[in-house]
Every structure is written in C-alpha cells, then in structure tokens.
Amino acid sequence: MVYDEPYRWVEAVRNRRDYLEEQLSAGSPIVALPFQNGVLMATLGAGTPKLYEVYDQIAFGGIGHPADLEKLRNVVLDSAHIEGFNRSPVDVTVRRLMKFILAPMVKQAFEEVLHAPYIAKIVLAEIGILSGQPLFFHLNYDGVFEEDERGVVLAPTALMGERMNGFLRAAGETHPLSFKEALQIALRTWAVSQLPTDLEAEKQAGAPPTPEELDPILKRSLESHTIEVALLDRTQPGSSKYRIPSQEEIEKALKGWLK
Amino acid sequence: MHNGDFWSLLKSTGYQLGPGPLPAGREPIESKIALTQGTTIFGLKYKDGVLVAGDRRATAGTTVMYDRTDKVLEIDRHSVMAIAGVPATAFEIARVMEHTFKYYRRSQLQELSLEGKVRALSKLLKENIPMALQGIGAVAPIYAAYDLPRKEGKIFFYDILGAEFEGVEFATSGSGSPAIRGVLHYENRWGARPLADLPEEEAITLTMRLLETAAEFDSATGGSNREAHLYPVIKLVTREGVREIPQKELESLYANKVVGRPGVGEPGLSIG
Numbered sequence: 344m345v346y347d348e349p350y351r352w353v354e355a356v357r358n359r360r361d362y363l364e365e366q367l368s369a370g371s372p373i374v375a376l377p378f379q380n381g382v383l384m385a386t387l388g389a390g391t392p393k394l395y396e397v398y399d400q401i402a403f404g405g406i407g408h409p410a411d412l413e414k415l416r417n418v419v420l421d422s423a424h425i426e427g428f429n430r431s432p433v434d435v436t437v438r439r440l441m442k443f444i445l446a447p448m449v450k451q452a453f454e455e456v457l458h459a460p461y462i463a464k465i466v467l468a469e470i471g472i473l474s475g476q477p478l479f480f481h482l483n484y485d486g487v488f489e490e491d492e493r494g495v496v497l498a499p500t501a502l503m504g505e506r507m508n509g510f511l512r513a514a515g516e517t518h519p520l521s522f523k524e525a526l527q528i529a530l531r532t533w534a535v536s537q538l539p540t541d542l543e544a545e546k547q548a549g550a551p552p553t554p555e556e557l558d559p560i561l562k563r564s565l566e567s568h569t570i571e572v573a574l575l576d577r578t579q580p581g582s583s584k585y586r587i588p589s590q591e592e593i594e595k596a597l598k599g600w601l602k
Numbered sequence: 603m604h605n606g607d608f609w610s611l612l613k614s615t616g617y618q619l620g621p622g623p624l625p626a627g628r629e630p631i632e633s634k635i636a637l638t639q640g641t642t643i644f645g646l647k648y649k650d651g652v653l654v655a656g657d658r659r660a661t662a663g664t665t666v667m668y669d670r671t672d673k674v675l676e677i678d679r680h681s682v683m684a685i686a687g688v689p690a691t692a693f694e695i696a697r698v699m700e701h702t703f704k705y706y707r708r709s710q711l712q713e714l715s716l717e718g719k720v721r722a723l724s725k726l727l728k729e730n731i732p733m734a735l736q737g738i739g740a741v742a743p744i745y746a747a748y749d750l751p752r753k754e755g756k757i758f759f760y761d762i763l764g765a766e767f768e769g770v771e772f773a774t775s776g777s778g779s780p781a782i783r784g785v786l787h788y789e790n791r792w793g794a795r796p797l798a799d800l801p802e803e804e805a806i807t808l809t810m811r812l813l814e815t816a817a818e819f820d821s822a823t824g825g826s827n828r829e830a831h832l833y834p835v836i837k838l839v840t841r842e843g844v845r846e847i848p849q850k851e852l853e854s855l856y857a858n859k860v861v862g863r864p865g866v867g868e869p870g871l872s873i874g
Contacts (some may be wrong), residue, residue, distance in 0.1 A: 396708050417709060421604070421611055424705045428612065428697065580843060581679050583704065 355456040363453075363484045366462045367499045370406030371568070372507060373466055374532045376494030377477040378525035381470040381584065382575040385529035387568035394573035396585035398423040399432050400470040401440070402575055406497060407463035407484070415463055419445060432582060437469040441480045441488050450486020460484065466497045470575040470584050477575070496532060503536050510535045513551040522588070523596040526572065530601075534560045562601055608705035609698065609725070619694065619726065620733040640822025642778030642813060643673055643684035645746040645757040646786065646797050647771055648805035651840035652746040652755035654684050655809045657778070657817060658832055659824025669824055674835045678703045679843045681719060681747035686776035687762065691739040695726045716749045720758050720766055727764030734762040742775045748839045755839060771797050778820030782812045802838065806847060807859045809836055814860060826856055 373393055375384040384394050384404050397403040397419050405412040422444045427435045445465065453460045465482040479495040482488045489495070493515055498504035511532045520528065534557040570593060575584045594602070604611040643656040656673035659666060674684045675696045683699060685692035702722050706714040714722070723745050733739030740762040748755050757769035767773075772786045789808065790797045800808065810826070813834045817825030826833045833852035838845045 395711075398708075399704075420705065420709050424608060424701055425611065425615055428608075428701045581676070582700075583679070 352456060356454060359453070359456065359460055360485070363460060363462060364500065367407055367464060367484065370464070370499040372499065372503065372533055372536045373404040373406065373497040374494070374507070374511065374529040375402075375404065375466050375468045375479050375497075376511065376525055376529060377492070377520070378574075379519035379521060380574070381577045382468045382477045382479075383520075383522070383525040383529060383572065384466070384468060384574075385526060385533065385570065385572045387530075387533055387564055388571050389568050392571060394571055396573075396583070397467075398427060398435050399582045400472050400575060400584050401435065401437055402468045402573055402585055404466040404468075404497060404573075405463055406499060407461070411461040411463045412465075415445065415449070415461060415465060418448065419467070433472050437467040437478055437480050438490070441467055441482060441490075446482060446486050446488045449482060449484065453485045464497050464499075466495055468495075468575060470577060498536060506538070507532050507535045510551045522574075522592070526593070526596050527600065529572075530561055530570070531557045534558075534564065537564060558601065565601065606706040606710040608702040609722075611705070612698070612701075619698070619729045620691065620739050622732055624736055640778075640820075641673060641686040641776030642774070642782065642816035642820060642823040643686050643744055643776050644772060644774040644779065644782065644786070644812070645684065645744050645769065646805065646809075647755050647757065648797060648800040648802065650802060651748050651838060652757055653805050653809060653836065653838055654682050654744065654746045654757075655813060655834050655836045656684050656776075657813050657824045657834055659822065660689060661822045664821075666824070669827070669830075669832060672835050674837045676837070676844045677719075677745075680750060680839060681745065682837050682839055682844055683723065684744040684746070684775070685741060686743065686779075687741035688739050691730060691733060692741045692743065695723070695730070695741060695743070698726055699723060716747055716756060719747065720745060723758075724760065724764045724766045727760055727762065731763055744769075744773050744775050746839050748841055748843075750841070753841070776823070778816030778823035781816045781819040785812060785815060803855070806836055806852070807855055810834065810852065810856055810860050826852075826860070828853075828856070
C-alpha cells in the first residue's frame with residue numbers, strides 16, 4: 344500500500360487538506376454570539392438550513408456537504424439524548440460533546456486517508472443553564488477545535504474567518520446586547536466575508552470595516568439570500584430553549600436599518 | 603440511524619424498561635411488599651383546552667410515603683401525562699416520552715403528530731406488561747394535549763396493558779376516581795353548563811372540589827392541607843402551552859370557594 348510510507352501519508356493528508364479547503368470554499372459563514380437572553384446564531388443562505396436544535400440548551404450550525412453535516416448532527420443528537428436521559432439534561436454540555444464525541448470522530452476521518460473525510464465545519468453553542476454563561480465551540484474539518492465565551496465565526500476559509508473574527512471582537516459590546524443589536528453585529532460580521540479583498544488590504548493597518556461599508560453589501564446580498572436566525576433563549580418557557588424568531592421579529596429588528 | 607425513534611436508540615445501548623419477566627417458578631412479590639401507589643388524577647375539557655389535575659399523596663399500603671408528589675408531568679410544551687399506579691415506572695415512562703418527542707422533533711425536523719405521541723405511550727405501556735402483570739409496575743396514565751393543527755384539546759386514558767381510549771369530555775384514573783367519575787358525568791349532563799363551556803376559574807374550582815371529594819372517600823388520595831399550604835397540582839393545556847396554576851392562587855380559591863358551603867346558587871356551578 345503506497346500510504347505505508349510515512350512521507351506518502353503526510354502528502355496524502357496535505358492533499359486532502361487542499362481538497363477540503365476547495366470543497367468548503369463556497370460555504371456561507373455562520374456567526375454565533377451571546378446576547379441578553381442567551382445565544383444568537385445567524386447566517387445568510389439560499390438553500391438548506393444551516394442552524395439546528397440539538398439539545399435543550401444546545402444549538403448546532405454547520406457548513407459543508409449536507410450529507411456529512413446530517414451525519415455529524417445525528418451523532419451529536421444521539422449522544423446528547425442518551426446522556427441527557429441516563430444522567431440529566433444539565434450534564435449534556437458542548438464541551439463534552441465536542442471533546443469526546445465530535446472532534447475525535449472528525450479527526451479520525453480526516454487522517455484515515457483511505458476513507459472519505461467529512462466535508463464539514465461545525466459550530467456548537469450552549470446557553471449555560473447552570474453557569475449562566477454561554478459557551479461556543481468551533482470545529483475545523485481536521486478535528487481542531489477552539490472554544491470561546493465571546494462568540495465564534497464559522498467561515499469557509501481561515502483568512503475569511505480571521506477578518507470576520509476581527510470585526511466581531513471589535514464590535515463586542517460591554518453591555519448585554521439586545522436581540523436587535525446582536526442581530527446587527529452578526530449580520531455585519533457576515534458581510535465582512537463579502538468585502539472585496541483589495542479593500543481589505545487597504546484596511547490592513549487601520550480600523551475594522553465601518554457599517555457604512557458593510558450595510559450596502561448586506562442589502563445587496565439580501566436580494567439573493569435569506570436571513571436564517573436561531574436563538575437559545577433563556578426566557579423561553581419549558582426545558583427546550585432553542586427558538587427560531589418569527590419573520591415579524593426579524594423584520595422589526597431590520598426596520599430603519601436595512602429596510 | 604434510528605429514524606427519529608428514541609426508544610430504538612435507547613434499546614441499542616442495552617436499556618430496558620424494568621427487569622422483564624420473573625424467573626420461572628418465582629411468585630410475584632406484591633403480597634409481601636407494599637408498593638408506592640394510590641391516586642386520583644383526572645382531565646377535563648374546558649373552554650380554553652384541557653385541565654389536568656392530581657392529588658399530592660403517594661402511599662405504600664397504609665403508609666403515606668409522600669404528600670408533595672407532582673403526578674401531572676409536563677411532557678412537552680403542549681402535553682402532559684398524569685400518572686396513576688407505581689411511580690417508579692410512571693416517572694421512567696414520562697422521562698422516556700419527553701426524550702422521545704424531543705428526539706423526534708430535533709432529528710426529523712418536524713413535530714411528532716398527536717397520534718404519534720398517543721401511540722408512543724401505548725407502546726411503552728406494552729413494554730411494561732411483564733412488570734404490570736407481576737403486580738410490581740402497573741401504570742394507568744392519562745395523556746392530555748392541545749392539538750395545534752386541529753385547534754382543540756384532547757384527552758386519552760390507558761389501561762395497564764397499553765390500550766388507549768379517548769375521553770370525549772373527561773377522563774379519570776387512580777383509586778379515588780370512582781368517587782368523582784359520577785360527579786363529572788352529572789355535572790357535564792345536568793350542571794348549569796357543560797364542562798366544555800366552563801371558564802378557567804370555574805373549571806379550577808370544580809377541580810378542587812372534586813379532589814376534595816375523592817380524598818373524602820379514598821384513603822390513598824390526599825386532600826388539600828391549609829396548614830402546610832399544600833394544594834393539588836392543576837395544569838392547563840391550551841394553545842399557549844402548558845401552565846401550572848400557582849399554589850397561591852389555589853390557596854385563595856380554596857378559601858373562597860371550597861371551604862364551607864360557598865357558591866351555592868352561584869350561576870355556572872351547580873355543586874355547592
């Protein structure tokens with residue numbers, strides 16, 4: 344077998360990195376950040392939904408091949424529900440789901456060069472039932488994951504992710520964000536992904552992009568895309584905190600700004 | 603993949619509901635051990651949906667085990683299960699149900715139909731037949747839900763083998779239920795108005811009086827206890843979801859409408 348030679352294996356892994364980068368390059372980014380009632384996740388899309396409820400206080404977002412995303416989403420669903428049933432719903436946490444279930448599985452698939460890897464990048468967000476502090480995880484196609492309490496960006500390329508993260512951090516408020524404020528930041532962060540790269544070069548040394556630059560891009564994108572938003576809302580009655588805001592709620596938040 | 607079926611997922615991990623059949627030749631232990639059970643639960647359709655209520659007492663033989671039991675369990679945003687029988691099995695079944703509906707919704711990306719939910723409980727009761735027949739795990743629950751697509755409340759009751767029946771106007775279960783079944787029938791037929799037309803407060807008042815009646819005739823049903831501020835559990839299942847009536851509210855209703863002979867001749871309530 345050719346891959347028995349170590350350098351061949353390294354080469355094969357590098358090749359599949361290129362392959363995955365290319366496969367993922369067209370994906371629409373997802374932004375997840377805390378707001379006053381919990382967690383807000385948003386993206387702009389034209390096709391299959393990207394945001395899902397996976398447990399009482401946990402949401403899942405992904406970009407990549409729909410079949411792979413479904414597979415991974417189901418793995419998270421199964422583990423979360425078995426754990427929540429056998430122990431307790433508060434014992435189901437994003438940290439355990441990511442570290443012990445999802446990341447090892449994705450890493451193994453990525454390195455088993457004779458099998459197909461998952462074409463997927465994933466974000467997991469949790470409301471923090473006991474801690475009151477939301478937590479976010481970002482998982483790359485190679486199994487590398489990062490956690491952050493301030494929110495995460497799931498972008499098709501590393502460069503785009505960096506630019507968007509820079510904007511999200513700069514926009515990070517000191518006060519708890521309202522639904523409208525959080526949605527605004529999330530959508531503008533998304534719009535950063537659509538900035539022409541030369542404009543970005545001009546900005547290298549300076550301030551992050553301004554709303555005046557981003558809002559026209561957003562308006563244009565909305566002609567061909569629709570907004571997808573999901574919340575983990577602490578004020579929601581019952582044990583399931585996941586909620587999709589109504590169209591009216593979204594329209595109201597956009598009023599006087601994008602519309 | 604389990605096709606959205608939590609039960610099949612759970613079983614694939616080696617889970618089973620109860621210990622299964624006893625080894626051949628072993629006698630059921632019911633006669634030797636007093637099991638925790640005994641109850642009055644019921645549901646009735648009123649103006650806005652379904653009201654489901656239960657007393658708070660759990661007994662083992664002649665011993666009162668607990669007087670703060672919640673026998674009306676919220677299964678999801680629009681349904682509750684009231685339990686009569688052995689709590690160990692009933693609480694477990696409720697937990698399976700809750701996870702079953704959530705797992706279905708999250709994996710299949712659509713809500714399980716009310717028919718599907720009603721069947722799910724029936725299936726679990728059938729799984730429990732060995733326990734029920736050995737006398738150590740019989741449960742006869744009531745399942746009530748607000749059917750959003752049809753815009754109406756529904757009540758179902760089950761026997762311990764899993765047969766499901768739909769209660770048209772009301773359903774009762776538990777050892778104290780014979781004492782109130784007739785009253786419900788009478789009230790519905792010859793009361794000032796049929797149960798289905800009762801406004802919320804009247805439905806709650808009637809409920810408290812019925813549970814007080816059941817406690818009068820059934821030793822395994824607990825009545826309200828004013829000193830301990832203990833009142834029945836009453837949950838309303840309406841279009842807006844499941845809502846529990848706060849004990850404070852029940853306390854004032856109890857003082858004004860249940861104690862003594864209040865409300866005699868009051869329009870709408872024929873039981874004085």
